[in-house]
Amino acid sequence: xxxxxxxxxxxxxxSGLRSLKxxxxxxxxxLSLSSCSGSHSALDPAGPEASYVAHLFFVMxxxxxxxxxxxxxxxxxxxxKKRVHxxxxxxxxxxxxxxxLPTLVLxxxxxxxxxxxxxxxxxxxxxxxxxxxxxxxxQFWWRVxxxxxxxxxxxxxxxxxxxxxGEPAHFSLRAADVIHSFWVPSLGGKMDMIPGRTNPLxxxxxxxxxxRGVCAEFCGQSHALMAFTVRAVQPEAHETWLAERRxxxxxxxxxxxxxxxxxxxxxxxxxxxxxNGRIGPDLTAFGERGTLAAGALPHTTEDIxxxxxxxxxxxxxxxxxxxxxxxxxxxxxxxxxxxxxx
Amino acid sequence: xxxxxxxxxxxxxxxxxxxxxxxxxxxxCYAAVAIYCAKAASFDFGFDTVRLAxxxxxxxxxxxxxxxxxxxxxxxxxxxxxxxxxEPTRKDxxxxxxxxxLLLAGLSFVAVVYVAIPLIFIAECQR
Ligand SMILES: [Cu+2]
Numbered sequence: 445x446x447x448x449x450x451x452x453x454x455x456x457x458x459s460g461l462r463s464l465k466x467x468x469x470x471x472x473x474x475l476s477l478s479s480c481s482g483s484h485s486a487l488d489p490a491g492p493e494a495s496y497v498a499h500l501f502f503v504m505x506x507x508x509x510x511x512x513x514x515x516x517x518x519x520x521x522x523x524x525k526k527r528v529h530x531x532x533x534x535x536x537x538x539x540x541x542x543x544x545l546p547t548l549v550l551x552x553x554x555x556x557x558x559x560x561x562x563x564x565x566x567x568x569x570x571x572x573x574x575x576x577x578x579x580x581x582x583q584f585w586w587r588v589x590x591x592x593x594x595x596x597x598x599x600x601x602x603x604x605x606x607x608x609x610g611e612p613a614h615f616s617l618r619a620a621d622v623i624h625s626f627w628v629p630s631l632g633g634k635m636d637m638i639p640g641r642t643n644p645l646x647x648x649x650x651x652x653x654x655x656r657g658v659c660a661e662f663c664g665q666s667h668a669l670m671a672f673t674v675r676a677v678q679p680e681a682h683e684t685w686l687a688e689r690r691x692x693x694x695x696x697x698x699x700x701x702x703x704x705x706x707x708x709x710x711x712x713x714x715x716x717x718x719x720n721g722r723i724g725p726d727l728t729a730f731g732e733r734g735t736l737a738a739g740a741l742p743h744t745t746e747d748i749x750x751x752x753x754x755x756x757x758x759x760x761x762x763x764x765x766x767x768x769x770x771x772x773x774x775x776x777x778x779x780x781x782x783x784x785x786x
Numbered sequence: 787x788x789x790x791x792x793x794x795x796x797x798x799x800x801x802x803x804x805x806x807x808x809x810x811x812x813x814x815c816y817a818a819v820a821i822y823c824a825k826a827a828s829f830d831f832g833f834d835t836v837r838l839a840x841x842x843x844x845x846x847x848x849x850x851x852x853x854x855x856x857x858x859x860x861x862x863x864x865x866x867x868x869x870x871x872x873e874p875t876r877k878d879x880x881x882x883x884x885x886x887x888l889l890l891a892g893l894s895f896v897a898v899v900y901v902a903i904p905l906i907f908i909a910e911c912q913r
Contacts, residue, residue, distance in 0.1 A: 547896050554900060558907035567912045 484656035486629040490676070491648045493632030496564045500557070507549075564633055566612070566646050573614040573644065577605060581617075581624025581637040581659065584666040584759055585725050585738040590686065591616075599689045599715070602725030603672045603738045608679040609652050617643040625661035628674050634660045649676035654734065665761030671739025689729065692716045699781020702774050706767065714785070724764060731785040737762075749779035800861075801887050803854040804894035811847040811898050815840050815905070823911035837905050844902040851895050858887035 482488060489495040518541075576595070580587040588605055590598045607613035617626050619637040627634035628647065635645040649655070659670035677685070695716040703709065709719030715728040733743055740759055741747040751758055752775055753768040767775065822829065822836045859865070861884030871882035 543892075551896075551900065551903070554903055555907070558904055561907070567910075 490630040490651045576614045578616040582620040584670040600726040608682040615645040627660040628657035630655040666759040669740040699777045745783045804851045804891040808894040855891035
């Protein structure tokens with residue numbers, strides 16, 4: 445995640461010029477191999493909104509290549525100077541290719557983009573946006589609240605969003621501190637989260653799967669470690685999950701006492717326990733999550749222990765105090781408890 | 787028929803006419819749509835009326851720009867001489883100004899059209 449990629453770091457300095465010349469040829473196959481597929485690629489769309497974004501990209505890419513080839517061809521032609529052209533014909537070329545053609549191309553692109561806008565960013569009237577998912581960007585994690593038909597909060601979770609496949613998911617995007625931006629490249633374009641505002645965004649996943657979302661607006665030291673997971677599941681499974689999460693069942697486990705005794709419950713809530721803090725991420729069913737600390741770490745017992753002992757070491761500027769002073773045994777108990785929390 | 791167009795317009799102000807029209811059209815379009823959409827509930831006409839009105843404003847703006855382009859073209863001697871018109875003479879100064887005004891009018895024309903294109907595509911207020 446941090447630092448340069450191996451290819452970038454290990455490339456000898458001297459070959460810079462040569463690789464620059466070959467750049468377009470290296471770049472294209474390189475791009476298609478490394479970043480055109482995967483759980484967070486705008487070029488591997490998993491829903492209609494993202495398909496339009498990808499479409500737009502390829503139209504622009506193709507158009508750019510055509511124009512680039514034309515300019516280079518004209519350059520080569522001019523450099524060889526086989527035939528002499530009059531100043532007048534040069535002026536005509538400047539007028540047509542330098543003013544009129546770009547005006548038409550830009551006008552066409554503008555119209556094309558505007559025409560595509562409703563598909564890229566479907567607009568759903570307020571009253572049809574039932575069962576919204578309210579996501580609040582916080583330094584450096586995501587508060588996720590599921591609302592019912594009446595707009596009341598059913599339950600809260602964090603850093604992971606579940607949506608039903610094939611149905612539009614309506615997000616209400618907010619920010620608690622600074623501007624963040626909500627972006628799930630596989631599912632659509634990004635949308636800023638602005639303090640004091642609620643921005644609506646509708647995304648649809650066509651394919652079942654797990655997609656990665658990121659914060660796309662610099663928001664502080666750990667901005668690059670502020671990611672989340674979107675799970676697109678079958679609608680029935682989604683309903684079951686919603687019902688399960690709404691029903692809070694009393695919970696007791698060995699680690700819970702250690703968790704509560706060390707004051708974690710002042711900032712974290714776990715449904716069915718005395719922990720009801722609202723400052724940090726809700727940890728109910730934390731064991732089901734795929735990642736830890738907003739995608740900063742894998743979800744393993746060791747990493748949970750490591751994070752609890754020194755969160756600031758993993759996420760600089762994090763709003764959670766470090767607990768390295770606790771006996772190692774306590775930290776391990778908490779980590780094991782959280783890892784298994786269902 | 788006596789022409790309504792003045793025989794000679796030769797002040798620096800003509801240079802700014804077209805860009806000014808573009809700026810006013812731009813502000814007019816954005817302000818009208820923003821205000822309408824913020825207060826749509828309190829108006830008893832639809833968004834299409836706003837679009838039509840702004841379409842009218844666009845035509846008006848384009849007409850003024852074409853007129854200013856015509857005056858500039860005339861000042862430029864209808865293209866009788868070739869640029870760059872850089873002699874330190876009164877004649878060249880006039881021609882240069884005419885030519886510059888003509889180019890600015892062309893730019894403003896395109897800009898007004900671009901500003902108006904969204905009116906065709908954006909059919910409703912969104913929040
Ligand atoms: Cu952020």
